[in-house]
Amino acid sequence: MRGFSQVDVFTDEFLYGNPVAVVHDADGLSDAEMAAFARWTNLAETTFLLSPDSPEADYRLRIFTISRELPFAGHPTLGSARAWLAAGGVPRVAGRVVQECGAGLVTVREEGARLAFAAPPLTRSGPVTLSDLLALATALRVRPEDVVDAQWADNGPGWVAVLLASASAVLAVKPDFARFGGFRGVGVVGPHEEGGDAAFEVRAFVDEGSRFDEDPVTGSLNAAIAQWLIPAGLAAPSYVAAQGTVLGRRGRVHLARDGGEIWVGGDTVLGVTGQVAL
Known part of the structure; x- marks a missing residue:
């Protein structure tokens, strides 16, 4: 069994934003298992929190739609950061979470109750x-x-x-x-x-x-x-x-x-x- 969260993003009222499913402590899951669970949730995105490879990151994130893996996506980034913090995650730098994903390192900062990420460069x-x-x-x-x-x-x-x-x-x-x-x-x-x-x-x-x-x-x-x-x-x-x-x-x-x-x-x-x- 692994921890699970579902976070509504870009809203201050539950049910009026965009939900993301978040699987905690996902180390050890295969690509096929992640993809299958993402298809099962049938949400726009499902994410998996893993141990980081980069020494600068607080966690590594993999992001799946029902059909493919994404290198980066916005509402899963904020929702996953909220889930990680709510589950007791402590960032290396107070008030600043560093996420490692397919697009590289993405900084998420706390702005009061709101979270914000630095947009990655356009490809x-x-x-x-x-x-x-x-x-x-x-x-x-x-x-x-x-x-x-x-x-x-x-x-x-x-x-x-x-x-x-x-x-x-x-x-x-x-x-x-x-x-x-x-x-x-x-x-x-x-x-x-x-x-x-x-x-x-x-x-x-x-x-x-x-x-x-x-x-x-x-x-x-x-x-x-x-x-x-x-x-x-x-x-x-x-x-x-x-x-x-x-x-x-x-x-x-x-x-x-x-x-x-x-x-x-x-x-x-x-x-x-x-x-x-x-």
Whole structure:
């Protein structure tokens, strides 16, 4: 038996964020066992906490979807850090957890009750080609002229991001998943009118192997979008993004540039604790 947690991420109220399943003390589990358990939980991601290989890390994390392993993902990073701390984990440096994962070392800092991670470098950036833009517009069922801009914003999962003129345009998107072709992850973002609690609305459409689906709240995508929008002057140095609205969630992602880094923060709620027969 191993410790088990399920954490709701990017929300301060249980059931309104994005859940991640976390298996504690996962040393000794095989790749096949991890993949099988991730398929069984049927969540967007399931993670496994292991002893670190790097002397700088507090723990090592492996992240699985129902169909593949990811080098990095945002809400699993925050949820796993919360689960590790709640289970008695003590970081080497007070207030700062260092996670080792496929993307390297990721720093998670405590900001009061909130956790935030330093966004890893983009592995692919820059504008999409005209043919990709047309393909994205077709898949999202929007007119090409309604796309304000589109950029590769990949930090591991394969994200490409599409900027629309408004949050209402983002919320109105009804994608044709059969047209997503070779895209593995498509994010859509648009600005809210001033006066609300969020500056942008975000949606994420993800290749789950056998199907495309919408992810409720996505840390890696929001990190990559901020790495695009803030340096380009399209977003303030600090802002809040809303996500999950069309799915009945109330996800809130806090983005901020601090020096040369983008930090991605969110509230986390420990919803389930127990043991798992692995």
